[in-house]
Amino acid sequence: MPASDVVEQPEQPWSRRRLRSTNERLLLDRLRALGAASRAQLARETGLSKPTVSSALASLAAAGLVHEVGTQAPERGRTAVLYAPDPAAGYALGVDIGRGWLRVAVVDLDGTVVARADIRNRARASAALTDLVVSTARQVIANSGVDPARVVHGVVGTPGVYDEKQRRVRYAMHLPGWGRAGLVDGMRTELGVPLEVHNDANLAALGEYTYGVGAGSRLFAYILIGTGLGMGVVSEGRLFTGARGLAGEIGFLPWHGRQKQERLEDAVSGVAVVESAREFGMRGQLTAKAVFDAARQGHPGAVRAVELEGERIAHTVAAAAAVLDPDLVVLGGGVGHSVDLLLRPVRERLRALTPLRPRIAPSRLGEDAVLLGAVATALDTARDLVFERRTAGT
Amino acid sequence: MPASDVVEQPEQPWSRRRLRSTNERLLLDRLRALGAASRAQLARETGLSKPTVSSALASLAAAGLVHEVGTQAPERGRTAVLYAPDPAAGYALGVDIGRGWLRVAVVDLDGTVVARADIRNRARASAALTDLVVSTARQVIANSGVDPARVVHGVVGTPGVYDEKQRRVRYAMHLPGWGRAGLVDGMRTELGVPLEVHNDANLAALGEYTYGVGAGSRLFAYILIGTGLGMGVVSEGRLFTGARGLAGEIGFLPWHGRQKQERLEDAVSGVAVVESAREFGMRGQLTAKAVFDAARQGHPGAVRAVELEGERIAHTVAAAAAVLDPDLVVLGGGVGHSVDLLLRPVRERLRALTPLRPRIAPSRLGEDAVLLGAVATALDTARDLVFERRTAGT
DNA sequence: GGCTCTAGTAAGGCTCCTTAACTTTATCCG
DNA sequence: CGGATAAAGTTAAGGAGCCTTACTAGAGCC
Known part of the structure; x- marks a missing residue:
């Protein structure tokens, strides 16, 4: 299901480098799941030693993935410096192409929506629809004030099922012309953002699971x-x-x-x-x-x-x-x-x-379920991507 | 659904020790999937270096998990020593409790059946049935000539669903008295083998998937x-x-x-x-x-x-x-x-x-599907257990 | 016998982790 | 107010495990 742009790491061997990277990932995930924490706290929770946590966290901070977010005084003793993931380390794009409405949202890595648009979908041909999607997405990214290059991944929800091999959407009864091959590839290259396509009901489920009553x-x-x-x-x-x-x-x-x-x-x-x-x-x-x-x-x-x-x-x-x-x-x-x-x-x-x-x-999410599901799915990949790229250029 | 006896590792931190263990596991899995291989071959396939493969394999051999199984001459050059998993490093028990038949099998880690019994199930009360299961299992293990202590895990297939909390089988319409609490615990302590219980249709599916047309x-x-x-x-x-x-x-x-x-x-x-x-x-x-x-x-x-x-x-x-x-x-x-x-x-x-x-x-498996599914499931856990215990006593 | 090619070993170095001691900074208490 | 105590975080020393490089061992070919 990953879009072709999402590079699969070619099964790195378990060298030392991977050990370091795994520990950094462990810490980052811990921070995302439980919120801000001090280094000593992380050491206790993960079982890693304090020096290891310090150095890994320093390296994550250097890559812009985490940052200090304040301090916390324990009952007694020195005040701790709290670290948390930096939500601005990357952004994700979610798109819901419905028969009546087109919805687009940009979210940061915390999952908070930084810009969004809901516009009526009056397109009656596939070309008009892709144009509408691309221009709306561009607009939303522009409104968010985010550097487009930092939008690392996008997910599109639509009726039907995307066929990876034929590169087209199948079984989309209610959208005229939407089954043509290459439409998604076109949007991808025009937007310059890797795109995945998923069935709308599936995404709605994931949205309701992540943000709604399904938790x-x-x-x-x-x-x-x-x-x-x-x-x-x-x-x-x-x-x-x-x-x-x-x-x-x-x-x-x-x-x-x-x-x-x-x-x-x-x-x-x-x-x-x-x-x-x-x-x-x-x-x-x-x-x-x-x-x-x-x-x-x-x-x-x-x-x-x-x-x-x-x-x-x-x-x-x-x-x-x-x-x-x-x-x-x-x-x-x-x-x-x-x-x-x-x-x-x-x-x-x-x-x-x-x-x-x-x-x-x-x-609980109503009309937003598909969009939020798209966003949640895109976030999953975006978080991976941002982490993978932390060592490469900015 | 792991039985309570199956200890969950308390989330080891990613220290070097775990790195070593992960690499050994990687090699072992590779050998199981692809059969015998030389150290140089494993190094090429896993991306690990030759010295690392040598030392990891030596440690696996010392634990009795792999052994030399022969040599193979390449087109030119020194003949290679082949290593393969030792199937006798542990054994697993599979049980199919059907309305008409009781089937029990002991398999080695390769999945080959070393002993088996199929006997009519005439028990009309739960106590009689558990006795029958225990005595048959003991008999089969004895026939196999395997040290009972090396049978590290067992899986039981039965109609109905095992409720972990209430420690009893539910919805087993066709077996009289089979819903009583503690039956499985009784068999477990009598046999001295950790037991998991699963629904028979589920196990049949897994059996047919592993050994039959579902591959x-x-x-x-x-x-x-x-x-x-x-x-x-x-x-x-x-x-x-x-x-x-x-x-x-x-x-x-x-x-x-x-x-x-x-x-x-x-x-x-x-x-x-x-x-x-x-x-x-x-x-x-x-x-x-x-x-x-x-x-x-x-x-x-x-x-x-x-x-x-x-x-x-x-x-x-x-x-x-x-x-x-x-x-x-x-x-x-x-x-x-x-x-x-x-x-x-x-x-x-x-x-x-x-x-x-x-x-x-x-x-393709017919009447054997449930039994083979039980065996396949038990093997999964048995392989893990044997690997985990490699450092402990013999 | 020398060449070439592959399997496997040995030595040295590098990375990263841990332990242990230490510094810093806060509160508590006399 | 100063010392005891406790927690956060740093520094230093040591070690485990992996990789690279360089080597030895064995087999076929000319």
């Missing part, structure tokens, strides 16, 4: 219900992608609909809510949001449509639960937004369907 | 169809267990059977084949095997029952495929045995159900 879950599933139906799975902190990156394509789950060829995706996504509302007697220009609003007002047809949607979501959750055994399932996406109405019917129906009942929760 | 698969699913219905998933060589070890409990997949409360397990397992055969007009004392045999003879009722079973398996495979995206699905277990008849209907039905069509293959 600490051992096996976490994020179900994205909107224009389409998708699922992202995070297993022990890592994205679960399957053999070809198609894991979580639950739109293809077996489903006995009215028509022979109906797919689960058509039965659960936003369109289906509108359809069933119409069958239950609602009239006029309907959207999924309108149906949910009407249900909140007590409109009987809308209520029944929501009930039905809840049952179908329960069916989906039950299937995922039987295969994956998640401890937490989060509902997100356009329809997932109306979780207040859906949660009860989903849970009730689930009780009838299966003894495996994972915790079900609404998304 | 090299990125995401591999093994569906066990017999008395019950289960699935094991191997993702990038590691068992995928879910949050609580219940991943692959596909007996709980949503299913619209005739009766309201029918579960997929009841619709797919061996009993279901008999049932539908009876509905299609077969008479007499039926077993799943008998139905399949009749279908091979062309009995129309049996043929239709098999066809139906194939469709239901396809439903199962389709659900698993949509969630996991496996590149290979293997059918195993009692019913899976008759894959010759099932493969065509499964594939045909799958074509109609979903565009995701993983490769489907019959099990």
Whole structure:
């Protein structure tokens, strides 16, 4: 899954150099996980000796990866100098290419957003869309005031699956022309930032896991219900992608609909809510949001449509639960937004369907899940890159 | 899921000692993966220097982990001394507790079986069963001629899921009394071998992955169809267990059977084949095997029952495929045995159900899958243990 | 027998870690 | 206010382990 630009170290032998580097990495990770700490403290926690910690930290500081952030007086004794990772040592780029919106964010190594843009995606051709992505990203980087050269990695979220070999996005039904080969390569060279591409549901899962309600879950599933139906799975902190990156394509789950060829995706996504509302007697220009609003007002047809949607979501959750055994399932996406109405019917129906009942929760990040997932993924690589390059030129 | 006996190293700091140990491990793994090799060859492949390889290998040899296994003359130049891992440096125990059979095997570190027993499991109470397991294991170890102290680790496969906290097996429907707490601890102390317990379908998957048709698969699913219905998933060589070890409990997949409360397990397992055969007009004392045999003879009722079973398996495979995206699905277990008849209907039905069509293959290991999976899992830990202990007493 | 090529060993040096003692700086207490 | 105590951090000495270089050992070829 790494973009081609991400160089794989050719399996360095375990020489002394690597020992030093491993210890520096150990300290840096410790600082990132637990926040600022003094050298003596780090020595105690890592088991390294004080002199070693001092020298490694000095070398990290020289490379600009850590810096002093203050002091702390212990109960008695000399005041300690605290060190913390320097968030400005590098930056990462996150992009969410959705059907309706394009979102771009630049974050520092701490993960704090330093600049961001959300603009409507009105592009109706792939060329216009890549242009929009590139110009928006440039704009956001410029706004952040960050030297573009310090943006070391980027991750793009999009419907569909990126095929590394064919260098194109596949299965992106809802974006016209988006399957053409070389689009991503074009953006990469125009931006001058290494880019990785991932499925939007997968990234949303990772975003919700890193910044949202998924934190600490051992096996976490994020179900994205909107224009389409998708699922992202995070297993022990890592994205679960399957053999070809198609894991979580639950739109293809077996489903006995009215028509022979109906797919689960058509039965659960936003369109289906509108359809069933119409069958239950609602009239006029309907959207999924309108149906949910009407249900909140007590409109009987809308209520029944929501009930039905809840049952179908329960069916989906039950299937995922039987295969994956998640401890937490989060509902997100356009329809997932109306979780207040859906949660009860989903849970009730689930009780009838299966003894495996994972915790079900609404998304905390909402529309930002994909973008934040992209950012989190990019950060992972960016942190590695910045560390690897610490010895090379500035 | 490591048993409590398996001590976790308390996160050694990265001192030189660990460097040495890591290099020794690197060499040992290389030898295990590629077979015998000379020191010069190892130096070239690992990037370590010849002196380092020599000294590390000498230390491994002193610990009894590797030994000379012959010589090899290069095209020209001095003949090289070949080194290989010593398979007798330790042994592992595998146990498959099935409803019908109890299987036990002792293997050396190369994975070759040095002793084995397959005996009928007629125990109808948990105490009788643990006694049987312990006495059989003792017998097998005795037969192998191996010093019992050198059997460093064991893995037990059983239906259900082992709950580490409650120290008991849960969800083991088909073994009477098997859910009592402390049973495994009892066997462990009686045998004097650290024991881990895993779900049988999971182990079968790992067995088929390690020794069977699953080799090299990125995401591999093994569906066990017999008395019950289960699935094991191997993702990038590691068992995928879910949050609580219940991943692959596909007996709980949503299913619209005739009766309201029918579960997929009841619709797919061996009993279901008999049932539908009876509905299609077969008479007499039926077993799943008998139905399949009749279908091979062309009995129309049996043929239709098999066809139906194939469709239901396809439903199962389709659900698993949509969630996991496996590149290979293997059918195993009692019913899976008759894959010759099932493969065509499964594939045909799958074509109609979903565009995701993983490769489907019959099990190569058959009844041995669980045992071999247990053995493979135990070996993993045994190799670690033997390596860790190399510095301690003999 | 000499040449060449490969396997393996020996010696010396380098890097990096640890231990132990020491300095610095703070609080506590008489 | 000055000494005892304690913690942070530095300096110095020693050692473990790896690499490089240079060498020896053995095998085939001319």
